[in-house]
Amino acid sequence: MPRLTATKRHAMRFRLNGHPVEGHAEPRMQLADFLRHELGATGTHVGCEHGICGACTVSVDGMLTRACLTLAVQVDGCDVRTVEGLAPEPGRLSVLQAAFRRHHGLQCGFCTPGILMSLDRYLQTNPNPTENQIRELLSGHLCRCTGYTPIIRAALEAAAVLASPTQQEDHVHV
Amino acid sequence: MKPALFDYVRAETLDEALAVLAAEGSDARVIAGGQSLMAMLNMRLARPKVLIDIMRIDDLDRIDEERGRIVVGAGVRQAKLLAWDNLAAKLPLVALALPWTGHEQTRSRGTVCGSVAHADPSAEMPLCLIALDGQVHLRSARRRRLVAAAEYVTGMMSTTRQDDEMIEAVSFPVRDGNGYSFREVARRHGDFAITACAAIASADGIRLAVAGVADKPETRDWPDLAGSALDDALNAFAYELDARDDIHATARYRRDLVRQIGRDVIMEARRCRA
Incomplete structure (x- = not known):
């Protein structure tokens, strides 16, 4: 049973838009902040931080997910999809x-x-x-x-x- | 805002989760779908020292029928219960109310038991569990305990759960032949109810359960009242509820909603009664 201590940054790995990514997060770090600050994926926006506005909505293992109501450590090993993954190629919209x-x-x-x-x-x-x-x-x-x-x-x-x-x-x- | 510091434990079995709860007591909080608790953590209204994630405990992600009750495990997300093939046949009231519980984007992760644990006075799942005489299955390293939902919720976000206990499941009795109805008024579909009303029409009479008005869901049972006798009963109920003003609505408006949609749901439940 893994116990991640509060003050340390823990290694995290998951798939982001089909590609393996890794970074470090304290247990309290929201997925939204991990995406933006740790991975530089700033397409996901942060609005209200309590699940009302929907700006940070992403997909985790096929489930629509508020990235502000999810901890980064909860998605370790998951398949995360964000707005950056929608366009089929650079210069072409979905x-x-x-x-x-x-x-x-x-x-x-x-x-x-x-x-x-x-x-x-x-x-x-x-x-x-x-x-x-x-x-x-x-x-x-x-x-x-x-x-x-x-x-x-x-x-x-x-x-x-x-x-x-x-x-x-x-x-x-x- | 961002949460305060906490340790994070990813429990792989129920025993592991219970051991941490036994050791940490009130310093620990269980997180399942997180759709209520994460908001509380972000606003620092909750500041646990340890967070116990139970969503990787496979045994908790179960919907079972046992001795005339539908048992919904602590890992069952609202979207999963809503998609359950037997929901409308077994638990018609829950089938009516679940689409009002949060949004598509929060039901996908939020759990049924988590909503009961959070005990928001406006929330639909505690309302349904209380209206249907459901039970809360509490578990600690010491014991198992069944508590009637009406006794479990004691007030606004407060319950009879002990510090070392967690909700293992909630269970709803299955009753044939009753008529059910549910309606709510909210600023946006899916937001917390300003007032939500559930009615059950059985062979014995009618039950009205109301959320969003007092500090917890309240129920009243009446014989098959009609006409002005029903109006009087609804009026007395609305008056007795300890309604409060808040940013969304006045107490008076809430009481009026109880009189109006309370009557609507009772009439509709009667029409649906076998």
């Missing part, structure tokens, strides 16, 4: 990201990484969502710029694009 751009689904962009992660995960398991389902999913996020309407349009369009057969094999992420 279907969902492209839909956000077309529909102005972001303005300041602070909430966007979390919302993209939620929608990416949700559309993988719910390929034909209703507008109400998207709205309910978005209740786990706060956006103060857009009023949500363009985000909902982008999500529904991305779902429609992904449902068309020609698009599917091309994209790892939605």
Whole structure:
């Protein structure tokens, strides 16, 4: 039974967007801070630090996860996915990201990484969502710029694009 | 904010977790999904010296049916219970209330037992467990103890759990033929309820359980009242609840919600009764 002492920094390893990463964390370090400060993966944003705003939402072993409500030491050995892993290659957006751009689904962009992660995960398991389902999913996020309407349009369009057969094999992420 | 310093223990068996709890007592806290406790740690409202992570104990991640009860282990995430094939048939009230418990993004990690352990007065899972005469299965290195949910929660985020105990499971009795209804009012779907009402219509009469108003979920049992007799009963119940003003709503508004949605859920539960 491992006991990690409070004042020491402990070696941590997990997979980030498919690649093995390692760093050091005190037990109290949030996953969000580990991603940003230890690994330099600053795509994940930190807003409220108590699970309300949703900006820090990532995926851990396929589960949507608030990175501020998760300790770095809890994800040792896990498969972590963040917004940096969405684009299929540099210079090319995922279907969902492209839909956000077309529909102005972001303005300041602070909430966007979390919302993209939620929608990416949700559309993988719910390929034909209703507008109400998207709205309910978005209740786990706060956006103060857009009023949500363009985000909902982008999500529904991305779902429609992904449902068309020609698009599917091309994209790892939605 | 960031949490204060603590040691972190990743328990691999229940005995390991219980041994640390026995040794550390009130200095230790159990963390499961962390969706309530991590917020408390970040705000330093909780400052344990040791955090015991129980999510890698496979035995706790179980949903079992035993002697007419559904037993939900301490490692069962809310999303897992919500996706359980038998939920609507066995525990209709929980099936109605779980989609209101947090958001998709927190149900994926938060546990049913963790919500009960946290005992927020607005939370849906303690409300359901109390409304359904559920039990809390406490475990320590010394003993096992079953506590009725209504006795387990003593007030706002306070319970009868001893320092060396942890919740091993909660269990809900399965009852056929009852009608159930659940509604809540919150600023955002998934936020803590300003007022949540659960109604159970059985052959004996009706039960109304209310969260978000007093410092813990409160229930009342009545015979099959109707018309002005029901209005009077609801009015008396709403008046007796120790409602408080806060940033989200006044006590008066909360009492009014008890009268209005309390009546709605009772009528709906009756319609669903076999």
